[in-house]
Every structure is written in structure tokens, then in C-alpha cells.
Amino acid sequence: MHGNELLVRRARKGDADAFEALMAPHERKIYFLCLRMLGNREDALDCAQEAMLRIWRSMATYRGEAAFTTWMYRIATNACLDMLRRQKARPAVPLETFLETNVLASDDRDGPVEQAEASARKQAIEQGLARLSDTLRAAIVLRDVQGLSYEEISGVLDTPVGTVKSRINRARERLREILARDMELFATERVYTGEGRKSI
Amino acid sequence: MTCAEYKQLLAEYPDLPKEEKEALLRHAMQCEACHQALMERETLHLSLGALDEDEAVPEAFGTGWRQAVREDAKPRSSPWEAWRGRIAVAAALVVVIGGTALTRAGILFPGSLDLAQPAAQVETYAYDESAIPYAALDAAPAAGSMAKSDMGQEAVVLYSASLSLQSTQFDADMRRIEALLAQHGGQMAYQSTYGEPIANNPDAGRYAYLELRIPTAALDAFLEEAGQIGETVRMERSVEDVSESYYDTQGRLDMYTAQRDRLLALMEEASISELIEIEERLGELQYTLDTLQGRINYWDSRAADAVVTVSLEETAPQGTHPRMPLGQRLGTALRDAWHGFGAFLADMLVFLVRCLPYAACLAVAVAVIGMVYWGIKRKDKKEKK
Numbered sequence: 001m002h003g004n005e006l007l008v009r010r011a012r013k014g015d016a017d018a019f020e021a022l023m024a025p026h027e028r029k030i031y032f033l034c035l036r037m038l039g040n041r042e043d044a045l046d047c048a049q050e051a052m053l054r055i056w057r058s059m060a061t062y063r064g065e066a067a068f069t070t071w072m073y074r075i076a077t078n079a080c081l082d083m084l085r086r087q088k089a090r091p092a093v094p095l096e097t098f099l100e101t102n103v104l105a106s107d108d109r110d111g112p113v114e115q116a117e118a119s120a121r122k123q124a125i126e127q128g129l130a131r132l133s134d135t136l137r138a139a140i141v142l143r144d145v146q147g148l149s150y151e152e153i154s155g156v157l158d159t160p161v162g163t164v165k166s167r168i169n170r171a172r173e174r175l176r177e178i179l180a181r182d183m184e185l186f187a188t189e190r191v192y193t194g195e196g197r198k199s200i
Numbered sequence: 201m202t203c204a205e206y207k208q209l210l211a212e213y214p215d216l217p218k219e220e221k222e223a224l225l226r227h228a229m230q231c232e233a234c235h236q237a238l239m240e241r242e243t244l245h246l247s248l249g250a251l252d253e254d255e256a257v258p259e260a261f262g263t264g265w266r267q268a269v270r271e272d273a274k275p276r277s278s279p280w281e282a283w284r285g286r287i288a289v290a291a292a293l294v295v296v297i298g299g300t301a302l303t304r305a306g307i308l309f310p311g312s313l314d315l316a317q318p319a320a321q322v323e324t325y326a327y328d329e330s331a332i333p334y335a336a337l338d339a340a341p342a343a344g345s346m347a348k349s350d351m352g353q354e355a356v357v358l359y360s361a362s363l364s365l366q367s368t369q370f371d372a373d374m375r376r377i378e379a380l381l382a383q384h385g386g387q388m389a390y391q392s393t394y395g396e397p398i399a400n401n402p403d404a405g406r407y408a409y410l411e412l413r414i415p416t417a418a419l420d421a422f423l424e425e426a427g428q429i430g431e432t433v434r435m436e437r438s439v440e441d442v443s444e445s446y447y448d449t450q451g452r453l454d455m456y457t458a459q460r461d462r463l464l465a466l467m468e469e470a471s472i473s474e475l476i477e478i479e480e481r482l483g484e485l486q487y488t489l490d491t492l493q494g495r496i497n498y499w500d501s502r503a504a505d506a507v508v509t510v511s512l513e514e515t516a517p518q519g520t521h522p523r524m525p526l527g528q529r530l531g532t533a534l535r536d537a538w539h540g541f542g543a544f545l546a547d548m549l550v551f552l553v554r555c556l557p558y559a560a561c562l563a564v565a566v567a568v569i570g571m572v573y574w575g576i577k578r579k580d581k582k583e584k585k
Contacts, residue, residue, distance in 0.1 A: 049261065176240070
């Protein structure tokens with residue numbers, strides 16, 4: 001990752017262009033981390049921009065002890081947790097909003113019923129995530145949504161790996177309990193992804 | 201595997217190792233309920249993983265953070281940031297220049313610089329330790345100014361003074377001096393005037409030298425009034441006690457006078473040859489007596505009257521500078537300014553050197569405070585993290 005190291009070095013010196021090139025591949029991850037943590041797009045937009053700005057301003061302090069992505073996620077996660085602490089209420093996402101904006105790009109072979117099921121599934125997950133505590137939500141989003149490893153999550157949350165595993169398990173169990181009444185949405189043998197079908 | 205064990209393992213699905221996952225699947229194929237639970241878990245896991253796949257990042261986010269970073273990367277243009285350096289330089293200049301001016305005025309570090317001497321100096325000194333204030337002397341001018349010496353004899357003291365004056369009204373001030381002289385019963389012993397009046401030649405100016413004899417009792421009053429003529433540049437007084445010499449000379453005079461009288465008495469009864477010898481001896485004695493008497497007379501005269509020398513220099517009135525050519529005036533102004541600037545810089549260097557110990561102490565204090573402050577700030581940062 002020689003090119004990345006060069007960008008990091010330049011960004012640490014205050015080169016905004018280098019920082020932009022460095023963060024462009026990660027901006028999507030940052031945004032969706034904030035979206036899944038905060039549960040609504042407005043707050044996610046504010047939080048994600050705040051997170052990017054914090055990462056930029058903290059570049060001079062990055063010493064390379066941890067991987068850049070781990071360090072970056074740590075700042076973004078802390079930004080999300082800070083914003084959650086400042087908020088008094090976590091509004092539930094209206095169904096209509098998700099039906100309008102969160103339509104899965106389903107396979108052409110999927111019919112309207114399957115598309116509606118996928119959309120409902122997604123909405124249910126989002127509402128379930130919103131009902132988790134901040135710490136459990138952070139653990140499950142980083143693991144199951146963002147795909148970080150246990151070690152990476154340990155670095156992001158500054159928590160031992162064992163604690164991370166425990167939180168993730170509890171978060172999954174809790175999410176399952178929240179979604180219990182909607183479990184028929186998750187009982188199908190066909191699971192829709194953006195690219196195709198996957199059988200269990 | 202039992203269903204209870206299965207449920208326990210299922211809690212860690214899908215992060216199980218490969219063998220345990222296969223064991224799970226084998227059990228699920230045999231148990232409908234466990235199979236259902238596994239499907240739910242798997243679906244949930246895959247749904248979570250696909251949550252953001254088809255989502256688009258809002259364009260506002262992309263442009264927003266880029267713009268925010270560029271704004272933050274710009275040099276700070278707050279008025280304080282822009283002027284901080286200039287204010288610091290201005291403050292340093294005020295301290296250095298102000299400190300130098302105070303040092304030159306003698307308010308700060310008095311005695312550090314070689315400050316200008318006052319225009320007029322009044323010096324009073326005596327040649328020996330027994331200087332007698334003339335005011336205590338008998339005011340009989342004919343007999344001279346006598347006072348009792350330590351040996352019970354009247355002291356013989358000679359008074360002298362010197363006065364240097366500058367005048368913008370030369371003729372008028374000369375007349376004032378002459379009037380003062382007459383008023384106090386003095387006499388002009390010597391006068392010399394030379395030079396061209398300033399009115400005729402701005403580069404010239406007259407100069408007068410006067411030697412005056414003032415009765416000793418009136419010396420103080422004369423000097424006080426004469427010091428108010430024109431501008432006093434210098435005034436000196438001297439006192440010389442010649443009592444010892446005077447009475448020694450007087451004693452010798454008396455002795456030789458007695459000798460002379462004895463020789464004159466011997467002449468009445470002397471032979472021709474003795475007369476010649478006595479005549480020769482009388483001649484020598486007379487010469488000695490005349491010399492001694494002359495000295496006594498001089499001292500008597502000097503003790504009665506003080507000798508005052510007055511110099512009077514004609515100067516141009518203030519504000520009416522001599523009409524030098526413009527080029528000459530500019531050159532003089534430039535030269536004076538350069539010398540003045542050089543003197544100021546030299547004084548500034550002295551001021552800075554005098555400030556060094558204080559600056560060193562201040563620097564140490566600032567360094568210590570700074571280290572404590574940054575230490576606390578770093579600690580706070582760590583605690584926040």
C-alpha cells in the first residue's frame with residue numbers, strides 16, 4: 001500500500017488533495033456506518049460530514065500504530081456515539097420513507113412480491129437496529145454490515161476481542177428477538193441480494 | 201449434537217469454525233425446528249450484509265465533506281491571527297524604545313548612561329584645609345580681610361573667582377557688569393574685547409575678558425548679581441590661605457628691619473672703614489627688606505580685594521539661527537541626526553544588556569509555565585480519548 005502511505009503522509013502535512021484521494025474509497029463506508037448507527041438520513045449526513053472533518057483534523061496525530069482504516073473507523077464511530085448521546089430521541093423510520101427510498105435493486109426475475117418482501121425485510125432490520133443499545137448496535141453494524149474482523153472492531157471500539165465477540169452475539173440475539181414477530185420475512189429459502197439469489 | 205447444544209452454537213453463527221458449522225448443518229438437516237432457526241439466522245446475517253449494497257451515497261455528502269476539508273485547510277484569516285505577529289513586533293519595539301528613552305532620562309537604570317552635564321558649574325575649592333568663609337571676616341577693606349588663625353593670629357586669605365557668561369545683548373550686559381562693579385566698590389584691573397558683532401556677521405561674535413578687583417566682603421553679592429547677566433556657563437571660586445607664608449615673611453621683615461636699625465645706630469660711632477662695610481651690608485639688607493615688604497604689601501592688597509575674572513561671549517538670540525546656507529543647514533541637521541541616532545542606538549544596546557538578567561528569568565518562567573500547560577493539555581486529551 002505504498003500509494004496509500006504516501007497519501008497518508010501528505011495528508012498529515014495538510015494536503016487536502018491527498019486527503020481527498022485517501023478518503024474517497026472510504027466515504028461510502030463512513031456514510032453508511034453513520035446511517036446504520038443513527039437510523040435516519042439527516043442525522044447520518046451531518047454525522048458523516050462531522051466524522052470526515054474530524055478525521056481530517058486528526059491526521060497530524062495519526063502515527064501508524066493501528067491500520068489506517070481501523071483508526072478512521074474509530075473516529076467515525078466515536079462521532080456517531082457522540083451524536084447519539086446528544087440526541088434525546090431516536091425517531092423510528094417511517095415505513096413510507098423506506099418504501100420510497102430503500103428499494104433493493106432486485107433481480108429481473110424477482111416479481112413484485114419478492115421485491116416487497118425484500119423491502120419489508122430491510123425496513124424491519126433498520127427498525128430493529130434502531131432499537132438496540134448504542135454499544136450493541138455499533139458492534140453488530142461494524143461486524144455484520146461493514147464486515148470488519150473481530151480484531152479490527154476491537155481496535156475501533158478500543159475493547160478486548162472477547163468483549164467484542166460477546167457484544168456481537170448479544171446484539172444478534174437481541175435483534176432476533178426484536179424481529180421475532182417479523183421472522184416470517186426471514187424464513188424464506190431464497191435470499192435476495194443486489195446481485196442475485198443465494199440459496200441456503 | 202442435541203438441540204440445546206445446537207442453540208448454543210447457533211448463537212455464534214456465522215462466525216463458527218468450519219467443523220462446527222458443518223456439525224450445525226448436519227443437525228439442522230435432521231431437526232426441522234433447528235433448521236428453521238438456522239434459516240432465520242442465515243437470512244438475517246445475509247440481509248445485514250446486503251443492507252447497503254444498493255444504496256447510493258447522497259451527493260450532498262460527497263461535496264459537503266470535500267468542501268468542509270478545503271475550507272478547514274485554508275490559512276486562518278481571523279483578524280487576531282493576521283495581526284498577532286505585527287502586534288508582537290510592535291509591542292517589542294515599544295518596550296525597547298520606551299525602555300531606552302526611560303534609561304536616557306535616568307528613570308530606569310539610573311547612572312547607566314553618560315548623561316549630559318548641566319550647563320553651569322559652580323565650584324568652590326580651597327588650597328588648604330583652613331579655608332575661611334569670607335562672610336565671617338572683618339569688613340574693613342583698607343586693612344584687608346583678616347580672621348584669627350589657629351595660632352591666634354589673624355588669617356590672611358586670598359579670594360579669587362572666575363565667571364564665564366554668554367550673552368545675546370553684549371553691549372547692554374557689558375554696561376551691567378561695569379555698573380555692578382561700581383556699585384560694589386570694585387575696580388577694573390584689565391579689559392580686553394575682540395571679535396565682530398554677530399549682527400554684522402552671524403558666524404562671528406564678540407568676546408570680552410575682564411579682570412576685576414572686588415572688595416572681599418562684597419564678593420558674594422557681586423557674583424550672585426553677575427550670575428544673572430546673560431547665561432552663566434561656568435562659575436568658579438577659590439580660596440588661598442597664605443597666613444603661614446605671610447607671618448613668616450612678616451617675621452623675617454621685622455628681623456631684617458631690626459638688623460637695619462642696629463646698623464644705622466652703629467654708623468653713628470663707626471670709623472671710616474667700618475662705615476664702608478656697614479654701607480654694603482645696609483644695601484643688601486635694604487634689598488631684602490624691599491622684597492619682603494613688597495610681598496607683604498601684595499598679600500595685604502590681595503586679601504583686601506578678591507580677583508574676579510569675567511569672560512563674556514556674544515551669542516545669537518534663541519530662535520534666530522544664523523543664516524547658514526540651506527545646504528550647510530541640511531548637512532548640519534543630517535550630521536546631528538546621525539550622531540543622535542548613533543547615540544540612541546548605543547544607549548539602546550546598554551539598555552538591552554541591562555535587561556538581560558531579567559529577560560533570562562522571564563524566559564525560564566515562561567518555559568516552565570508552558571511545559572506545565574502543555575502537560576495538562578496532553579493529559580486532558582488522553583483522558584478524553
